[in-house]
Amino acid sequence: MQAAYLQTFPAQLTLIHEGDPADFLYVVVEGKVELFANSNGREATMAVVRPFGTFILAAVLKDAVYLMSARTTERAKLLLVPSEDIRKAFEKDDAFARAIVVELASCYRGVVKDQKDIKLRTSVERLANRLIRYDKDQGNSGLLELPYDKRTLASLLGMTPENLSRAFNTLKPYGVEVEGSKVRLTDMKSLLTLAKPNHLIDERTT
């Protein structure tokens, strides 16, 4: 940790580009970081990392290039640990190595769940389940705040901003009221009937 940097970055700053060698492991201490990928002139958001998540762990361990690019969505405080140090600690410190494995296994299962989400659900179902998840995260009050702007949310859910807008309209009859970044869920029962949440997709802890 001696050689690690704690640094603050402004919003919308690209931190790393896919294809670059993995020089640092990043830990989000404050703010949010969007992971995204490009190909063929197209772009897709892959994930958003919040405190205190890490990103680019697998690339660091394999001493490989990054598979995703990363940019801040808002002002963010990040810890940068030289990947050389991570690999050394990994060799020397058994407890560290095992802790790494648990983190990595969790990330892995997260991606698998994301893939099931995309392959097995329509975009409206994905949005419905996402809203239910955010509500749960924020205390089951039925009143939730979207954690990032709609453009980012749309890409994360694998749709265009236009379609997200329409998807919200589709959910109106199921008690979903949107006002800016605030969302009210007034008929959870019927929303659940539509969304059919599945703990093997939506549960993030296990």
Added chain:
Amino acid sequence: MQAAYLQTFPAQLTLIHEGDPADFLYVVVEGKVELFANSNGREATMAVVRPFGTFILAAVLKDAVYLMSARTTERAKLLLVPSEDIRKAFEKDDAFARAIVVELASCYRGVVKDQKDIKLRTSVERLANRLIRYDKDQGNSGLLELPYDKRTLASLLGMTPENLSRAFNTLKPYGVEVEGSKVRLTDMKSLLTLAKPNHLIDERTT
């Protein structure tokens, strides 16, 4: 390894169901195993494991339930290692723990690449790139054999069998000739132009 079972299974046998606790780690010794998932009455193939790949490693390490189901696509010989033993070895044997991490990191990067493939490409592009990959795996001869039946390939590529058929027709002008499970690539240059392969998606080793 003392308690591991080496067993032969017939084709089309479901080995595990998603949601079940992870009792065994599986290693494919011979044949192929399809990993798939269900939700909402829909089904999707997530991956196909060949010798000598493992599956369900993350679930075993986390002592969690399986996220995917698995079935043999053909007669297969599998090694079943009790997950309890894996976790014990993981605790005691440092070299084993580190080897596990490398395998896990590779699997993780594989899923990320699959996700980029789905999010950034059309189905025809996915098929084109897949054919190029199989050709490379089989020695760049321009003559390749599809490793599983078209139904499975279709689901793996995220499309219906009907659409796979049509996608092959779309690729005909680009020198793709199909006959049963054999495919000839007679105009690699124009196929590459269409497919635009990207080593951050298609390269499987790094």
Added chain:
DNA sequence: TGCATGGATTGATTTACATCAAGACTACGA
């Protein structure tokens, strides 16, 4: 106060893909 800017929404249209419904081909067994 007025005007630029970028996000969000809405409507019209196009495209990609799924679904439905027949056929065609293949392999296999009685």
Added chain:
DNA sequence: TCGTAGTCTTGATGTAAATCAATCCATGCA
């Protein structure tokens, strides 16, 4: 040799979502 079942293919149609285009905001700023 003829069913018969399974896989694959083809065509017609339907649906989900992308794209294109216009407008409607909010916000910041001179």
